[in-house]
Amino acid sequence: MRAYRVAYDGRPYNGFQRQPDVPTVEDALLDALERLGVRDRADGPPPGYAAAGRTDAGVSALAQTVAFEAPEWLSPSAFNGRLPDDVRVWASAAVGDDFHATHDAVERRYRYFLHAPDVDDRRARDTLAALCGEHDFHNLTPDGEGTVRVLDGSFTRDGPFLVVDLRAGGFPRQLVRRVVGLVAAVARGDAPPAKVDRVLGADEVDGPDGVAPAPAAPLVLTGVDYPGVTFDADPDAAADARAVFAALRAERRAAASVAGCVADRLP
Known part of the structure; x- marks a missing residue:
């Protein structure tokens, strides 16, 4: 079993949990695992799969956590290769076979x-x-x-x-x-x-x-803690995530400046 830390911009998504006919973060993760050959759509999620929680539509995350039986080669960087830019895996940890990302969280x-x-x-x-x-x-x-x-x-x-x-x-x-x-x-x-x-x-x-x-x-969602579990950041994946969110910050600052210009100049 392996647990992964996931950061995402929640604004484009209808929450974390899968729902029919609308985009969700979980859809993005599971679709990436299908393209990577880690799971088959007909079989559902990988064995042991669970997430730390369900964020609402529009809510973002720094440290959402998902865990499942993952192959050794599935590093955060490899995971990101099949994910949209606004969903980034940046760290992982080896966990026991009985680990459950939802039930084992203590904070x-x-x-x-x-x-x-x-x-x-x-x-x-x-x-x-x-x-x-x-x-x-x-x-x-x-x-x-x-x-x-x-x-x-x-x-x-x-x-x-x-x-x-x-x-x-x-x-x-x-x-x-x-x-x-x-x-x-x-x-x-x-x-x-x-x-x-x-x-x-x-x-x-x-x-x-x-x-x-x-x-x-x-x-x-800024943190989820598990007793005895230490996540190791993937340097390349973390740098990639920082770049993605820095670009989002710049884009939204510019949008705020445009809206401010209009608001401040209206009679």
Whole structure:
């Protein structure tokens, strides 16, 4: 068994997990393995295949992790030879035959870039602190089970952005984005601080009183930890990934400058 670290730009994809008739990151990975002769389409994924988690449509990743029975020659660079540019494998690790990329993860980390130039940072910090710890987050996810989690989080101010980092053993669907949505609502004054207690309470909070998820595109899966597993970066593959994402950064900065030019010059 071998585990691979995967970075990707989530914007062009309808999430990580395979779905019919829409592009997903998992489609790109499995299609590459088919072209490499590592799996046959009729047989499904390779033996032992699993991924660390399912990111939503538009969410990107630095350290998504997939594992399966891989041939010795399948280095990250070889894997990349059959992948689209916006999906890059950059490290790998030998793991035991019983390794499971989903179930063996002990911590997952996400980072959200919240554009919030005019919010009250103190209110944001107090709200995030109230959401951290062990809680039943049933009002912050559409999941009906597995909603009790121990959440840790912090944020830093980076110009107009609050960079929010969240950590937990696992995350129910949309939890990260709804936590960020609640922090933003309280920090902007759109919701009272008391809403946090209501959301964390036993009663259902939905409809107009619920918490909508923040947009997906500013979210990145930054880390997944496994006890006793050390990933070795492939120098060529990592350099290739850095070049791809540096080019994406330059492209989007230019697009932001164009939009800013129009916005600033409109009467």
